[in-house]
Amino acid sequence: MTTPDYWGARTVRVEGGIRARSTRGAIGESWWSKRFLAVLESFALGTRLTRGRNYARAGQVLSLDIAPGTVRASVQGSRPRPYEVTITLAVFPDPAWAAIEQALAAEALGAAKLLAGELPPHVEDVCLAAGAPLFPARLADLAMRCSCPDQAVPCKHLAATFYLLAERFDADPFDILLWRGRARDALLTALRTIRAGSHFEALAEDEPEPSTAEMPSPIGTAGALANLPEPDVEIERFWLSPVPLTDPVPSHATERDLLLRQLPPPPPELGGAEALRRLRRWYRPRS
Structure with a gap:
C-alpha cells in the first residue's frame, strides 16, 4: 500500500524548480505582496502554510503561470508525477x-x-471605490484545486504556490492586475488615452481671445507708463542677490529623460512617438 505524501512520505527533491528568493523569515517585500499574504495568513491555516513556505524555498514548484482569473502551477510532492495546482x-x-x-x-x-512600473498604494482604495476589491477578502473568494490526495484546502502545494505568487508580485506588480483581468499594456494604453483626451479637452475649454473693442489702447497705455515715477532701485543691481548665495545641496540624481518616459506620446498632429524620440536625444548627457 502506497503511503500518501500528506501522511509523512518523503518528498521527491527536484533540480531547477522555482526557488523562493527569501531564505528565512517572512516572504514578500513590497506593500502589495505583503498585503496579499496578510490576507492569506489571516485565514488561520496553521502548519500547512509553514510547510508550503518550506516547499517554496526548497524549489518544489516547477512552474507558475498567471492569466486573467487563473493561476496555474506544477508542484513536486512525494509521488513521481508532480501535482497540478489551480487558483482562480x-x-x-x-x-x-x-x-x-x-x-x-x-x-x-x-x-x-x-x-x-510601480503600484501606488491608493490603487487599492480606487478598486474598492469601484466596487472591485483588489485582494480577496474571504477564503471563499478563491477557488483552489490541487491534484494531490490531501483533502485539506489549501494543502501545502497550494500554500507553496501562494508564497511564490507573492514573490512574483514583488517582481511585477502588474501581475496582480493581470490576475484581476487587465494586462499591463492594455492598462497603460488606457491611462495614456484618457490623460491625452483630458489634456485636449482642457485646451478646448480655454477662454476665447478678447475682442478688439475690449483691448486697451496702445496710445493710452504708453501715456500711462510715461507718467509713472522713476523706480527707486539701482537697475544694475536689480538681478543681484542682496546676500551671498551658498551652493545648492546636491539632490538625488536620476536619469534625465525620466519625465519623458512618464508622459504619453504626443498626438499624431504634434509628431507622435517620433517627436518623443527626438526630444529624448536632447535629454541625454553628451559624452
Missing part, C-alpha cells in the same frame, strides 16, 4: 475597469507611478 479569482467586469482607469488617470502622481 474573479476578474473585474468591464464597467469596474473603466471606473478604475478613469480614477487612476485623473490623479497625475498615481498615473506617473503606474507608467514607471
Whole structure:
C-alpha cells in the first residue's frame, strides 16, 4: 500500500524548480505582496502554510503561470508525477475597469507611478471605490484545486504556490492586475488615452481671445507708463542677490529623460512617438 505524501512520505527533491528568493523569515517585500499574504495568513491555516513556505524555498514548484482569473502551477510532492495546482479569482467586469482607469488617470502622481512600473498604494482604495476589491477578502473568494490526495484546502502545494505568487508580485506588480483581468499594456494604453483626451479637452475649454473693442489702447497705455515715477532701485543691481548665495545641496540624481518616459506620446498632429524620440536625444548627457 502506497503511503500518501500528506501522511509523512518523503518528498521527491527536484533540480531547477522555482526557488523562493527569501531564505528565512517572512516572504514578500513590497506593500502589495505583503498585503496579499496578510490576507492569506489571516485565514488561520496553521502548519500547512509553514510547510508550503518550506516547499517554496526548497524549489518544489516547477512552474507558475498567471492569466486573467487563473493561476496555474506544477508542484513536486512525494509521488513521481508532480501535482497540478489551480487558483482562480474573479476578474473585474468591464464597467469596474473603466471606473478604475478613469480614477487612476485623473490623479497625475498615481498615473506617473503606474507608467514607471510601480503600484501606488491608493490603487487599492480606487478598486474598492469601484466596487472591485483588489485582494480577496474571504477564503471563499478563491477557488483552489490541487491534484494531490490531501483533502485539506489549501494543502501545502497550494500554500507553496501562494508564497511564490507573492514573490512574483514583488517582481511585477502588474501581475496582480493581470490576475484581476487587465494586462499591463492594455492598462497603460488606457491611462495614456484618457490623460491625452483630458489634456485636449482642457485646451478646448480655454477662454476665447478678447475682442478688439475690449483691448486697451496702445496710445493710452504708453501715456500711462510715461507718467509713472522713476523706480527707486539701482537697475544694475536689480538681478543681484542682496546676500551671498551658498551652493545648492546636491539632490538625488536620476536619469534625465525620466519625465519623458512618464508622459504619453504626443498626438499624431504634434509628431507622435517620433517627436518623443527626438526630444529624448536632447535629454541625454553628451559624452
